[in-house]
Amino acid sequence: MSETTATALKFAAGxxxxxxxxxxxxxxxxxxADSAKSVTTDFTANTTExxxxxxxxxxxxxxxGSQVITALRRFESQAKDEQIALYVQTGKNAAGQWYHAKFDTDKVGKTGASDISATTNVTHSEYINPAGMFAASVHRDSNGVIRAIKFVQEKQ
Incomplete structure (x- = not known):
């Protein structure tokens, strides 16, 4: 009986x-697991940023102005794909010009000028003076996604 008790005690201990x-x-x-979820959330936020x-x-x-021209060239493919719209208002063109796409309220559409060569032509109203200074601003849609960059030339 002691063997049975010893076996039962070993089993219970196990x-x-x-x-x-x-x-x-x-x-x-x-x-x-909670830390992993927190890290994943932080990683997603950093990726978005x-x-x-x-x-x-x-x-x-x-x-x-030279940085504005660089931005027009740099984001040309994203603008053509309607991911972002680019707007430039110069001293000669107070109405401004959208390039490749236009941002209206909450969407980007293809109604902007597709040729940026006028921005380097001194006689054109869309000419961007490389030495001019432009106030730049980023505009978002209702989901908080950056949809447009606007450049407005400052008065000198």
């Missing part, structure tokens, strides 16, 4: 040990 190990594992891995960073350079800043 079950208790297994329960303790499972409990320890749950206590260790539950906070780790990095994607927007190329546009945020122009948010509420003053840039030169």
């Amino acid at each position: 079950i208790i040990l297994a329960i303790v190990l499972v409990s320890i594992a749950i206590m260790v891995f539950t906070p780790a 990095l994607q927007d960073q190329k546009y945020l350079v122009y948010d509420n800043t003053v840039v030169s």
Whole structure:
């Protein structure tokens, strides 16, 4: 009978040990799962910020005309794909001009000028003076996505 008791005690000790190990594992891995979710959320936020960073350079800043021309060339493919619209208002063209696409309220559409060569032609009203200073601003849609960059020439 003592062998049976010893076997039962070993079995009970094995079950208790297994329960303790499972409990320890749950206590260790539950906070780790929460940390992993937190890290994933932070990573997603950082990714979004990095994607927007190329546009945020122009948010509420003053840039030169040469930087405006560079932006028109740099974002040309995104504008043609209607991902972003680019607007330039010069001293000669007070009405301004959308390039490749136009941002209206909440959407980008293909109604902008497709040729930016006039921006470097001194006799044209869309001419962008490389030495001129432009107030740049970024505009978002109702989802918070950057949809337009506007450049307005400052009076000198």
